[in-house]
Amino acid sequence: MTLIMDRALLEIDDNARDVHFEDESCVGYDHDSQHVAITTMYNRCGTKQEQDKENVIFTNKVTFYKPSPENGTIITREHYLHIPVTCNLKRTQILGESFLPKTEQYVFHEERYGEFSLRMERYDSSNFQTPANDSGRVTLGTPLYFGIHLASVTNLTLLIESCWATGSSDPMDDHRYDIIENGCAIDSTTYIHAGFPQTFKTFTIAAFAFIGEYDRVYVHCSILICDNNDSGSRCTQGCLSRSRRSLQPAGYRSKPHTITSGPLSDASRSSRAMLFDTADGGPEYQDLLMTVAVSALCVLFSLTVIMALVIVRMCRHRRPELIGYQRVDNTE
Template sequence: MQALRQFLLLPLVAALALAEDNSVESMAGYYCCCSSTGVPSCGASLHNLNKALRISLQANAACTWQIQRNENKNIRLIFSYFKFAPSSSCETESIKIYDGPSTNSSLLGQVCNDTDAVPVLQSSSDSLTFLITTNSVPFTRNFFVFYYFFSPETKIENCGGQLTGPNGTFISPNYPAAYPEFTYCVWHIQTAKNTKIKLEFQDFFLELDQNCQFDFTAVYDSVTTNTGLIGKVCGRSHPTFESSSNVMTVVLSTDYANSYRGFSAQYTSAPLPAPVGPDPFLTCSSDSMKIVLSKSYLASLGYSETQLQLNDPSCSPVVTDAVVFSFPLVSCGTIKKDDGQSITYTNIISPSANGNIITRQKSLQIIAKCKMENNSTVEVIYIAKNDIIQNTSAVGRYNVSMSFYNSDSFSQAVLQSPYYVDLNQTLFAQVSLHSTDPDLLVFIDTCVASPEPHFGSLTYDLVRSGCNKDDTVVTYPPLKHYGRFKFSAFRFLRSFPSVYLQCDVLICDSNNANSRCTEGCISRQKRAVSSYMWKTNTVVGPIRLKRDLRSADHSESLTKADAEETPNLQQYNFYTLSFMVLISNIIIVIAVILKHHIKHQAGYSYQKIQSSY
């Protein structure tokens, strides 16, 4: 009977979904059209509290949608379906989302053909803009996007959270009653190390749609919702998912109509299978990428070190006890990707062609990614059904240093430490990025001075959010891998022996004309968050006044003279003491003799006289 009810209910759900689909298409659909000149014209200015858009674009389009409404709320924008031209890249086709009323606002994110997620972006205010550009390839691009205004303070019971036990359960809001409209919930699951997660939905009932555009659940093989999408599901089913590591993220997103029961889910954890030989090892630096493979691991797959190659076959490994691929980030066929918030360098190790028509070996593909950001290192290994794919990613760091220079030519660095200067002397500072990637730009965001090397509570702003806070500071225009500025030696050095300088540095893609590195000073009224790839800080110091150097030299000379005079003084004091002891002894002897003599005379003077009576 239960199966019969589900069978009869499915056509009804499909009909409702089709009705909403047609409603969205007729009421909210925006299609790119062509003017009499043949130039694509599209986009719109939207002021609704919520709206769904079905967008269809052809080649050579550049369409801008602006969302703005006088609301004390934020905007959530969801691209639940997107289809770009095949083989397009982020450089040729993309959706760029800006946190503000125009494309001059801060870049929130970017969606491309290879985006491995359901993009969900949130504004910081009541305005948001997105721009869709397409290349010249003849193809119909289709997108479905909806947005709504929401209050971040609003909390929904059973909506998301952290799950850390070895197993557990969670449900959608209001389950088994209908879930609320405009719901966005995120559950982060993390189990013990060296385990994997199995997720099962015992009950699952969301709005039915062929592409799950309206209400959907997305599952990620990752700690975030930015990458690692395993699947997106809706309708009625009992889906199951399995992670490749001890982390998994689950998302529930709903629109404004046709709410159903939601879901009840359970997860369990199990040990990961033991690896065959040491795992591939990846290290990333500012200049290069290094991949180390064990021979035993390759042998277990039926390969030798002579059968592997990078994207560029001319880059050969160094073979010793292990197989080592080491190469600069911008060589050997490495693919560079700018996703609006970070830079990722990717290369692939795969078997070289042997000229045979067939093979009985397992297909091996090792994908190495260096992602330049400040997150923790992530390594992911998973096995597909037919092919063995070893996917290893690591977070790298750009090598940044800061030095003082003798002049504004920045040709000769100051090597002495401490750096002794005159009060009000002009000091020239340069932040240098050491990288082989020529398309990077350095921007000095903030610089503070402190008399303490750990930068405690006492600090002084020189630069803040790209704005000069000290009257003597002069910043130079960005010059690729260098950020430069000058300032006068601080007056508060009179009260402290040393001063240290710490600068927050942003690194951007120089090809992005709207990055944070090109915006310059951002006032406090504007939101100081924009597109940059990487952020770090660097410290230089100490700086000291030359009068402290002279005082130190004078103190040192006095100390040395005192040290030389000390033996003579000690010898003089010894002779003086000996002489005084001798004189004291003589005086004591004389006193004893005199006393004895006086006593002897007194005996005769007081002798009793005999009486004559």
């Protein structure tokens, strides 16, 4: 977190290093000619962390003290200048990813609040190292590998509380298929992986398509953020089956954050769509249809003429027999 202060309010000279956090080794620097800035990571320079039901709260104190003697004496009546600093991070966000992902990072920010980011990305294998590069066109039944990142915040962890798919980019679309619920995989092909860092969670699902007029699949996930040091948080409980849902976590948890990305499409369906596109394809599509139609008519006309010529020729070759010529005797 970074605090930018008006130099005039601090009443300092040119040395921005006279400003520091609780940890006096964390000093300020010149932001510009009129401002002084001071920066710290969330777990450095004496920064303290607290939590409530909606926020993760980081606090520190900026101090400036450079006493000057009073009236040439050896005493001073100047005070420390203390500036309390608070950075609130909202704990609830919504993340999403889709079968046709154009992955972007979702950064959450409010004025006078800090910021952090949640990002969901699709990978090409179960090692979750290389992002998928298939333009979102996938083959039904093949495994799809999704990973969710939490960045910019220390001592936090995340839980994939629920995931679902829709035929549109709207997470609230009634036409939906549930994948993960209460931290548990409910789709038979879904597997939630373990063994990754606290800020990176992953799951796998076999590719599918919606029945009917839906050529896209969007995946949405609801994410909870917890204190990694809180052994009673919702994130540490993981999957809550029906028999365990009555157990309420003792620690704090965030409200759900939802992100969405997509869409994914069936590769075979996409190929068919290229052959049978809609009339909304524009002038080029209309020109193509006209060219195909005219060409077909020309071929049909040519075949008709050829067949007519063949029939006429066959008739001429058979004409003597059809008329019934007979040899007659010659007389003198």
